[in-house]
Amino acid sequence: MEKVYRIGEEFEGLDFNSSRLEKRFIKTMETLAGQPNKSIWSCSENRAEAKAIYRLLSSDGLDRQEILRTHREATIRRMIDTEETILAVQDTTSLNYNTQEKMEGIGYISDKTLGVNIHSCLAVTTEGLVLGLLDQTSYNREQPNNNIRTHDSKKVRLLEDKESYRWVKTFETSTAGLPEGVKVINVCDREGDMYELLDAIESSTQRRPTDLFLIRVAQNRITVDNQRVLDAIREKQCMGKVEITIPRDSRKNVKERKGTLQIRHDRFEIKRPAILNKIKTLKDSIAVWVVHAKEENPPKDVEPIEWFLMTNETVENAEAAFERIRYYTHRWKIERFHFVLKSGCKVEKLQERSMDKTTLLVLMYSVIAVLILNMTYIARIHPDISCTVFFEEDEWKVLYCIANKTKTPPEKPYTVAEAITYLSWLGGQKELPAMACRGLKLFGLGLKN
Numbered sequence: 001m002e003k004v005y006r007i008g009e010e011f012e013g014l015d016f017n018s019s020r021l022e023k024r025f026i027k028t029m030e031t032l033a034g035q036p037n038k039s040i041w042s043c044s045e046n047r048a049e050a051k052a053i054y055r056l057l058s059s060d061g062l063d064r065q066e067i068l069r070t071h072r073e074a075t076i077r078r079m080i081d082t083e084e085t086i087l088a089v090q091d092t093t094s095l096n097y098n099t100q101e102k103m104e105g106i107g108y109i110s111d112k113t114l115g116v117n118i119h120s121c122l123a124v125t126t127e128g129l130v131l132g133l134l135d136q137t138s139y140n141r142e143q144p145n146n147n148i149r150t151h152d153s154k155k156v157r158l159l160e161d162k163e164s165y166r167w168v169k170t171f172e173t174s175t176a177g178l179p180e181g182v183k184v185i186n187v188c189d190r191e192g193d194m195y196e197l198l199d200a201i202e203s204s205t206q207r208r209p210t211d212l213f214l215i216r217v218a219q220n221r222i223t224v225d226n227q228r229v230l231d232a233i234r235e236k237q238c239m240g241k242v243e244i245t246i247p248r249d250s251r252k253n254v255k256e257r258k259g260t261l262q263i264r265h266d267r268f269e270i271k272r273p274a275i276l277n278k279i280k281t282l283k284d285s286i287a288v289w290v291v292h293a294k295e296e297n298p299p300k301d302v303e304p305i306e307w308f309l310m311t312n313e314t315v316e317n318a319e320a321a322f323e324r325i326r327y328y329t330h331r332w333k334i335e336r337f338h339f340v341l342k343s344g345c346k347v348e349k350l351q352e353r354s355m356d357k358t359t360l361l362v363l364m365y366s367v368i369a370v371l372i373l374n375m376t377y378i379a380r381i382h383p384d385i386s387c388t389v390f391f392e393e394d395e396w397k398v399l400y401c402i403a404n405k406t407k408t409p410p411e412k413p414y415t416v417a418e419a420i421t422y423l424s425w426l427g428g429q430k431e432l433p434a435m436a437c438r439g440l441k442l443f444g445l446g447l448k449n
Contacts, residue, residue, distance in 0.1 A: 011071070014026070038346075057360065064359075082129075088186045091191075096109070096113060118341075122333060164196075171200060183212070188331075191218070197215075203283075224271055233308065236264045238263065241261065247329075261307075267289050269286070286312070288312060291311070293307045293325050309328055345369055390419065393413075
């Protein structure tokens, strides 16, 4: 049975070398989680608590690596408990702080915009439950990017000198120390289509055969027999069809829809790009399986979905290809994570004096966003489970009474689906116990969008 993660349990083993600091941190996380869309002053119980939170954030003992380590260990425990394949989904989101020119350490995220880029890796089950963060880093540019390619910029640079190194570094960090029995598929969008990343994961399989990749193809790579991969896969006959739900595309104003995808798949041996030939540590070639999925009869005026997915896991038949497509659809969980972080936790409204403190708060809110997503998807996947998964006895009884305007609580617990209904009737009443109020806020953020 799935279990909702609570803040206190999430940070078991937290060690700041100060029990007082550790207790204050957990209390702060509970306060922020209670009303994640409010400022620190607004979500605090009183002025004294708000001041205590700001003192905590200024403390030299507040170690972000310790926060991430503790949460990561809790995430790994959940990965082990699932006893199934885990999708390690990584992506970057940009946080806009263009109005905060005086923030210490502020940098650029584009040619004119101030802010910070947050690169995260989420552990997600193949069923779609978000288990936690495996890694999170931040970066920006000291100078605006003018997009002008100079002679020096066209030279082959060491991977460590490129911004794209974050994809390889995140893979290495997120899979470090994982138990041998945990199968991990590293899922990336087209920005992760880097030969260096493929090589890193392939090299890792010599130590951990369970390290795999599933990446959306961006490059029409050349094979050892001088074929172009995308051209070759398009020429193959359709090997099967599958119906899926295609997520909405807010950037193109396209609604969620059902779609039928034609499936093709094949094995290729791709060559190391010529521009990387001087880097002798990279393999000369890598064997990959490519799955091509193209939408059949899309709605009028809608560009059809066309995915090219690349993996180092054998795809022997249409069923295996379907499974890779299903796995890739869970990449959108990290988009939802970014949505909750920005729209639910309002991290772009943070007004701290330094970028260091801002990214620390972003990490703290990231853990809260994970808990929000976990609660949301448990409710969606298992609507008939008991509400006791979310609430203690006094909490679900009080929730029922307030929602139904009665003084007589139910004798037996109701389902999660019913709890969601009750929560949707309510605002943010102070009568609700802390956890019930927290549940109200979290469910509201997760289910309205």
